[in-house]
Amino acid sequence: MPELEIELPKEKTSPFDDTYPVIKDDNTLSIFVADYINQPFEMNKAVHELSKLTPDDRVLLYLNTPGGVIDTANYFCAALERCQAPVHGLLSGSVCSSGSLITMYCDTIEVADGCQFMIHNYSGGVSG
Numbered sequence: 001m002p003e004l005e006i007e008l009p010k011e012k013t014s015p016f017d018d019t020y021p022v023i024k025d026d027n028t029l030s031i032f033v034a035d036y037i038n039q040p041f042e043m044n045k046a047v048h049e050l051s052k053l054t055p056d057d058r059v060l061l062y063l064n065t066p067g068g069v070i071d072t073a074n075y076f077c078a079a080l081e082r083c084q085a086p087v088h089g090l091l092s093g094s095v096c097s098s099g100s101l102i103t104m105y106c107d108t109i110e111v112a113d114g115c116q117f118m119i120h121n122y123s124g125g126v127s128g
Contacts, residue, residue: 016032018045019035019038019042020032020033020035020042020043020045020046022045022046022049024049027056027057027058028057028058028059028060029049029050029053029057029058029059029060029085030059030060030061030062031046031049031050031059031060031061031062032062033061033062033063033064033065033099033102034062034063034064034065034093035065036065036066036067036068037065037067037068037069037072037073037076037098037099038068038069038072039069039072040069040071040072040075042072043072043075043076043079046076046079047075047076047079050079050080050082050083050085051079051082051083053083053084053085054084054085055084055085055086056085057084057085058085058086058087058088059080059083059085059086059087059088060088060090061080061087061088061089061090061102061106062090062092063089063090063091063092063095063099063102063103064091064092064093064094064095064099065094065095065096065098065099066094066096066097066099067096067097067098067099067100067118068097068098069098070098070101070124072098073098073099073101073102074101076102077101077102077104077105080102080105080106081105086107086108087105087106087107087108088106088107088108088109088110089102089103089106089108089109089110090109090110090112091103091109091110091111091112091115091117092111092112092115093112093115093116094115094116094117094118095115095116095117095118096116096117096118097118097119097120100117100118100119103117
């Protein structure tokens with residue numbers, strides 16, 4: 001039987017190696033959503049950190065995303081809604097689809113010059 005070669009994931013050396021980097025600095029939690037929004041498990045660290053915050057903390061949510069999986073956006077939005085700390089959204093580039101939904105859960109937003117924002121009607125279906 002031939003020997004299989006398995007490539008192990010490289011060791012992460014920076015929080016920016018994560019899909020959605022989360023950085024806690026004193027009383028500020030910074031979350032970066034700057035890619036396509038994929039599977040819910042990729043938001044687990046951000047959701048967990050949001051659940052630990054108090055009203056004395058604050059969240060800086062950096063958004064630049066074409067959107068993505070609505071289940072993941074809903075999962076993250078529920079965590080933002082439960083979060084006791086104020087959430088400040090910093091929008092730049094394109095914030096579309098699921099990204100625009102997440103924006104609606106920010107207490108305040110700051111929009112960079114030239115930012116594109118897209119909201120559309122959700123469509124989906126079920127079959128079986």
